Amino acid sequence: MDSNSYRTPLGRARGLGSAHTGVGRFIGERATSVALVPLSLWAIYAGLKIAPLGYDGAVAFLQSPLNAVLAVLLIAVSVSHMDMGMRVIIEDYIHKPISKIVLMLLSTGVSWTFGALGIVSVLKVALMSAGTH
C-alpha cells in the first residue's frame, strides 16, 4: 500500500472515488444565479412599481401575464437558489449530524412552503376575474 496516498481506508475498500453528484449541484447554483440577475433587477422594478399603487393597482400589475410569469419565475428560482445556498452554510458551520440534518430539512421545508404559498398566491391574483376583488 502506498503510504503517501490520501485515500481513506473506507474509500479504498469500497473502490469508490468521488460521490459523482457534486457537479449537478455546482451547476445548479450557478444556473440559478445567472437567472436571478435579470429576475432580481425586475424584482426591484416591480417593488417600486407597486409600492405607491395600493391593492387595486397591485392586482392589476399581477394580472399582466408578463408580470405574473416573471413573479412566478422570481419566486421559484429564488427558492431553489436560497435552498442550495442555506444548505451550504449549514454544511459549513453545523457539524453535529442530527442538528445538521434537522436544520437542512427545516430550511428546505421553509423555502419550498413559502415558495408554494407565493406562487399559488400570484396565480390566484393573476387568474381571478375582474370584479371578484
Add this chain to the structure above:
Amino acid sequence: MSEVKADAKSPVSGAARARPLSPHLQIWRWHITMAASIATRASGVALYVGVLIVAGLAATLAAGPDAYGVYTGLLGSPIGLIVLFGLTVSIFYHLAAGLRHLVFDSGKGFLPATANATAWAAFAFAAVASVLVWAGYFLLLGH
C-alpha cells in the same frame, strides 16, 4: 509556539515535529476580500428572509384588500422601511458579488490587486445603487 505539541510525524525520518497552524479568525487582520466574502453570505441569508417577506406579500394580496392593507402598512412603517432598504442593499450587493464569483468560477480575477478592486467595486455598487433607487423613488417620483 513552544507549547504546541507535535501532531504529525515526518514521513521521512519518523521524528515528531510541530506542524504549522493557521491563524485564528480573531487574530486575522481584516481585509476587503474577507469582508466581501462574509457580506456575500450575510446578504444571502438576508435575501432568504426577503423571499419569505415577498411570499407573504403575495399571500396577503391573494387574501384580499384588508390583509394587503395591514401587510403593506407594516412594510411602510419605519421599521418596515429599514428592513426594505436593507433588502435593497442586499439584492444589489449579492448581485454584484454573484457576478464577481461567476468570473472567479471562470478562473479569472484572482490576482490580489484585482480581487481587492472588485470587492471594493461590489460594495460601492451596492451603496450607490441602493441610495439612487430610494432617492429616486422618494424625490424624483414625489412619493
